[in-house]
Amino acid sequence: MDPPLAPPPHVIIFPLAAQGHVNSMLKLAELLAHSGLRITFINSEYIHHRLLRHADIQARFTAFPDFRFKIISDGLPLDHPRSSDHFMTTFSYVKSITMQLLEELVSAPDRPVTCIIADGILTFTIDFAGDLGVPVIAFRTISASSFWAYFCIPRMIESGDLPIKGDEDMDRVVTSVKGMEDILRCRDLPSFCRVADLSDWTLQYVTTQTLQTTRARALILNSFDQLEGPAISQIRTHFPNLYTIGPLHSHHKSRLSSPSPSSPPPSPASNSIWEVDRSCISWLDKQPPKSVIYVSFGSITTLNRHDFTEFWYGLVNSGRRFLWVVRPDSLAEGGSGAVPEELREAVAERGCIVGWAPQEEVLHHGAVAAFLTHSGWNSTLESVVAGKPMVCWPFFADQQVNSRLVSHAWKVGLDMKDVCDREVLERMVNGVMGERQEEFAADAGDLARRAREATSKGGSSWDNLDRLINDIRSMKPSG
Ligand SMILES: O=c1ccn([C@@H]2O[C@H](COP(=O)(O)OP(=O)(O)O[C@H]3O[C@H](CO)[C@@H](O)[C@H](O)[C@H]3O)[C@@H](O)[C@H]2O)c(=O)[nH]1
């Protein structure tokens, strides 16, 4: 008689409870499930309920019988808005429950755990899992270049590049981030570096997390070698087990459209935690080709009244058509965030405003010419894959680095960083949609082609994901 078949490797996936993190980690989870691995995805109650409501995850994931969600609290009440940096307060709560959570998962006799893929901003998981004898692979959801800039913070301090000495210092070139010497100025460093006091909590937390990642068995990044070559080569010298497998949303599409016996049919795989307003697609369908600028600042950026007004007049005065996502919690000073009726009416012909858009679909729409973005890493990658030039207005964290990549490394757009002024916006919108449109569109098209190659069979990200899966298959499950 044949020996009983060994169960598939079981991977626990543990993201930070925020849209921008869950988005890519859930795509990875689906890719691993598609290749036959058993998955437990730890999800906060807040995110899970919203995904059930807005992303139809129930139907998508029941198609993988070995896929389970484990629901936890993130420590905030369910009706907390979680915009801006409020979710920083979740770190210590989540840390306080992680050991018990992992013990429970690891001791389940029917699902021995092979490894944990943990968000690289939650490296306390490495210690807890280590005590239980389970290896951890870190997944950092930001760009390789931002990760590398964080990793170099101690070197920046040693060389005197940090602290930044005041506003007049912001254009000084930073020379101590190896491989990026010609790119970064002080103003392009992650926003947490803008502090006079180097013992600042956030700077210390994010730096420590980044350095601690070297203790993980491997590092996964949602990027591809041709996009961020210089940073990726430097990271590789510290992380020999590095898997660059992005852009994950594109990779997800190419793999899930390849037939596999255990897989469900390909799905649109939206991981939205907000209700998508599809009326903007009908509106886009009526606009001329390449006539619209899409405007979105992601899931947590908040705008103050001044910035909101400058964006409004900059867009209106540019004379271009625009589709603007204004989330219900977009305004920093509270209030509904609703756009005053008289403003809406003034541009009803050429402006469309929604609370949440089907962003990937919007970016691929023929009427959309460009993207005004906060430079969150998912949005940046989605724009790269859609081949759309960008105007960048980074808000915080890694976004400051990403916008510099757009304008100075890849040359597929303009960076409005640190300025929120209607005339500057008008000029930049007309730059990417007018005088410099062809130049940016050609480079953006080239980058999009490379992204598609990386995530197609035989491409670098495709091969790296195969390596990652083989690495996981070679690990011994606990217990
Ligand atoms: O109307 C909208 C607006 C956004 N999105 C999606 O929401 C995601 C937003 O992600 P991202 O662009 O990365 O922005 P944030 O939500 O701000 O993401 C956080 O997480 C990212 C990954 O770590 C970081 O790069 C950011 O700085 C951080 O703010 C993207 O997939 C978008 O497609 C929609 O589907 N519809």
Ligand SMILES: C[C@H]1CC[C@@H]2C(C(=O)O)=CO[C@@H](O)[C@@H]21
């Ligand atoms: C608020 C930010 C703290 C760090 C996280 C992050 C990262 O560096 O991994 C990027 O953007 C934010 O979501 C988080």
